[in-house]
Amino acid sequence: KAGVTQTPRYLIKTRGQQVTLSCSPISGHRSVSWYQQTPGQGLQFLFEYFSETQRNKGNFPGRFSGRQFSNSRSEMNVSTLELGDSALYLCASRRTGGFGDTQYFGPGTRLTVL
Amino acid sequence: QKEVEQDPGPLSVPEGAIVSLNCTYSNSAFQYFMWYRQYSRKGPELLMYTYSSGNKEDGRFTAQVDKSSKYISLFIRDSQPSDSATYLCAGDSSYKLIFGSGTRLLVRP
Numbered sequence: 288k289a290g291v292t293q294t295p296r297y298l299i300k301t302r303g304q305q306v307t308l309s310c311s312p313i314s315g316h317r318s319v320s321w322y323q324q325t326p327g328q329g330l331q332f333l334f335e336y337f338s339e340t341q342r343n344k345g346n347f348p349g350r351f352s353g354r355q356f357s358n359s360r361s362e363m364n365v366s367t368l369e370l371g372d373s374a375l376y377l378c379a380s381r382r383t384g385g386f387g388d389t390q391y392f393g394p395g396t397r398l399t400v401l
Numbered sequence: 402q403k404e405v406e407q408d409p410g411p412l413s414v415p416e417g418a419i420v421s422l423n424c425t426y427s428n429s430a431f432q433y434f435m436w437y438r439q440y441s442r443k444g445p446e447l448l449m450y451t452y453s454s455g456n457k458e459d460g461r462f463t464a465q466v467d468k469s470s471k472y473i474s475l476f477i478r479d480s481q482p483s484d485s486a487t488y489l490c491a492g493d494s495s496y497k498l499i500f501g502s503g504t505r506l507l508v509r510p
Binding site: 291318320322329330331332335337342343345377379389390391392393394395397 | 435437442443444445446447450489491496497498499500501502503
């Protein structure tokens, strides 16, 4: 079974631009979560979608948004990029997102903001 | 105070050693705990997950949870250079995982 895929793998943007990242979950998984990983803050939860609905949101500004499509694929968008947004953005999927449902990560998209 | 605390290391051990990686947590709502391994420039890979207090073994890996003291551990037996990576512990809360900062492990040949 194919794992979680993320595109693009690498991205370079300049301050003020916006960016859209894409995630395809494992087949049959309906829950998709997004995380930001930086050396200083570690892995931080952004948001989680299940059946096209956002179920939970982390403590990030409104510039960070996401959505999920009917085929469970998800996108996240960051508007008005700042230097501090440079990070590895990880997508993770799980079957339903209920307690005990294990989460599997994709390889990530490395975003560099210049 | 962070919900999950983890010593960042690095932890350097000789090949064949038993490795002990530890985390403490403060959120009593955590019911499940996971250990992930992350190689440089890769996404985290699920190693172990546990629900109740006690031990869970899988090959060379043993995960231990002590809910009374809010302490979770991962033991690696017969460590190999290929185990060199960052190990992340996480607690499961309300559809999201709360991660520790990760411990960098180096296994010397």
